Amino acid sequence: MTPTTEERRRQFEAEALPHLDAVYRYAHTLAGDPTQAEDLTQETMLKALRAWHQFERGSNARAWLLTILRNTFINEYRRRQHQGETVDLAGLEPYHVFREVQEVDPEGRFFANIVDDEVLRAIGALPEEFREVVWLSDVEGFPYAEVARLLEVPIGTVKSRLFRARHALQQRLYDYAVEMGYVKRRAS
Amino acid sequence: MSAAPRSIDCREAVERLYEYLDQELTPEVRAEVEHHLRSCAGCFRHFDFERAFLRFLEARARGRGAGPEVKQRILRELFGPEEA
Incomplete structure (x- = not known):
């Protein structure tokens, strides 16, 4: 019927x-x-x-x-589509940001000062395949298998893109927070 | 009762970090990670930091929805003018 x-x-x-x-x-x-x-x-x-x-x-x-x-x-x-700036995801050191802040702000309180627009800009600057994975997983909250199905890629690809995209975002937002004075860069 | 979780080191725990936070691990592996976190303050803090970052990301990015006028326009387009 x-x-x-x-x-x-x-x-x-x-x-x-x-x-x-x-x-x-x-x-x-x-x-x-x-x-x-x-x-x-x-x-x-x-x-x-x-x-x-x-x-x-x-x-x-x-x-x-x-x-x-x-x-x-x-x-x-x-x-x-207009191709805007895109970040280079090569050469990111895993968990670099945590190592930078673990003495001064291990709970990541500085993130709270970063405005929505800056976050959206950071996501927008990721290469498309990374942007999509981070969006579907971290913003929409889909499990890996659903993201893989939606994007028609293997789950392993979802994981590795997510890993790199999160690090790239973290690094960019950390640099921004340092620049704005929300967190102090570790003395080297 | 199941056996005690296998002991893993910091490297192995951190390798599972995102899968743990994303709730993608099997119960056994999840128990191994949790077992490690209970005894390792450094990893505990690291996991906490990454969790805070992911929550922040979600909260900030979800703010951008379609405004009321956009929704009205789309509804009109879908169902005709009587919806407006």
């Missing part, structure tokens, strides 16, 4: 719409600017509404929406 238009709409409103913010956030992360994020969000939600009959009820609606979003981005937006 196929649900009526009215029923489908009710289901969509109850199960998909609560994830609108998550879709928008990820769209912004992928596209890099609010205008494209809005377009991309709208297109994703439209596609999802049209394809609602394909959604497996009871499965993860947020993951389903983000998959549609990501495919839309890759197929229609990526080539238009």
Whole structure:
């Protein structure tokens, strides 16, 4: 039995719409600017509404929406995307920041002074494949297996990208905090 | 009752750090890491620091949602003008 238009709409409103913010956030992360994020969000939600009959009820609606979003981005937006600055992830020393601060601020209290925009800029400056992993894992809270499925990469790749992306973010935000005087650089 | 967790050193504990914080370890390995953390103040502090960083990251990055006007526009597009 196929649900009526009215029923489908009710289901969509109850199960998909609560994830609108998550879709928008990820769209912004992928596209890099609010205008494209809005377009991309709208297109994703439209596609999802049209394809609602394909959604497996009871499965993860947020993951389903983000998959549609990501495919839309890759197929229609990526080539238009402005390539901003990207950081170099080579040569990062693991857990360098903790070693730097363990004497002066082992609980990482200095992070509390860093504003949202600086964090989003730092994430935005990561190369795309690292940005996506850190976003899906650390912001959206998906388990490794779900991230791997969404990005169509092995779990080992998720782990290693996450490792490097977190270190790169930490290093950048630590440097920023030092510059702003939120934490003192260790005397060498 | 299961056997006592295998003893691991700092290097092994730190190798599991993110998987531990991300709750991706099997119960046995998780118990090994916790066993180590109970007896190693240095690793305990390190794990605590990384946990604080991940919480900070999530809290800061989740703030960016679609504003109310954006949501209105999208709803109009999805369901027609009567939603506005």
